[in-house]
Amino acid sequence: MSHATTPIISPVQRTSGQLTAARRGRFLLIAATVLLVAVLLLQISEAAGVTAIGLVSWRPLLYAYVVWSAALCAAQMMIRGEAGQRAVFVLPAVLFTVAMVIFPTFFGLYIAFTDWNLSATDSMRFNGLDNLRTLFADAYFWNALLNMVYYVLSVLVQYAIAFGLALLLNAEIKARKFFRVAFLLPLMLSPVAVSWMIGKSLMEYRFGPAATLARHLGWDNPAFFSTPVLARTAIMVMDAWVSIPFMMILLLAGLQALPSEIKEAAKVDGASGWQSFKEITFPLMLPVSITVVILRTIFQLKLADIVINVTAGGPGGATDTVSSFIFREYRDRSNVGYGTMLAEFYLVVIIIFISLILKGASRWMQRTN
Helix, strand or coil, X not given: XXXXXXXXXXXXHHHHHHHHHHHXXXXXXXXXXXXXXXXXXXXXXXXXXCCCXXXXXXXXXXXXXXXXXXXXXXXXXXXXXXXXXHHHCCHHHHHHHHHHHHHHHHHHHHHHCEECECCCCCCCEECCCHHHHHHHCCHHXXXXXXXXXXXXXXXXXHHHHHHHHHHHHHCXXXXXXXXXXXXXXXXXXXXHHHHHHHHHHHCCCCCCHHHHHHHHCCCCCCCCCCCHHHHHHHHHHHHHHHHHHHHHHHHHHHHHCCCHHHHHHHHHCCCCHHHHHHHHHHHHCHHHHHHHHHHHHHHHCCCCHHHHHHCCCCCXXXXXXXXXHHHHHHHCCCEHHHHHHHHHHHHHHHHHHHHHHHHHHHHXXXXXX
């Protein structure tokens, strides 16, 4: 009676197999990298007019990048073994971020230094710092950037209202569940729908219900978007109506996570409602509050849809935001090069501004703690 024998793999054979797989992985990665670089150089030469081999779009480079990404993941497993397998769980997300975020940002930086107008007969050409000089001399852009100061400051008012609503919905009131759903309804609507429903319908100065009610109250010409202050305030109100529920639900979650024992101890000690809020609730809610304000500020810096649909930046640029101004630069003037320079410059401003806010918030939290 014979017994099947299991082949014994020696450490030398195992090491040799690993080295062979590692060599294959390196060869695969080098071959894919050479292919990617070759396609990139061909695309650049085609775009510069040096060659004419029919690469009309950048799609071949996308295909080469996908092949290189797959080769990179496979090479990681072949070269690093188990550690490479763990890395593959992260690599697809990193590669997708590079393709969808980092590459477009740097490609946009390249376009920002070109003269590229879709309505002109000339093709894209490098123009150095001309777009940057035009930006610094553009009064309309700086007006839009100044308007963003007003819009960002309105976030503090939105925060105060959202905190009040969160306190109300956290209290023991009748129909609390109904009010929670009702206050969340604006968040479920698209800002474009809100701009047409409120800005173009309810606040329409001839037949809108809000204008009709204003006439009955004695306002002769209830044009909500006729003066800069009124128009900007109306935009802020519509934007706040959509955005406050988002802040409210985050603050409400923070309030519900607070330990109830501290509040009960404050009541036993005879603290009033205001004292309990000032000394306990608000300090404990500071981390959540700062997070909410920063998130809302980031969203506010992208404000465009309501302005584009309701006022198109008017009257006289009083309601313009940087995003809506860049949108019109692309759509109305077809000025891709200058519009991209505006977008890249605004991105740098946002990064610096948010970094300063985060640094200031961190220092404030350290002092309060």
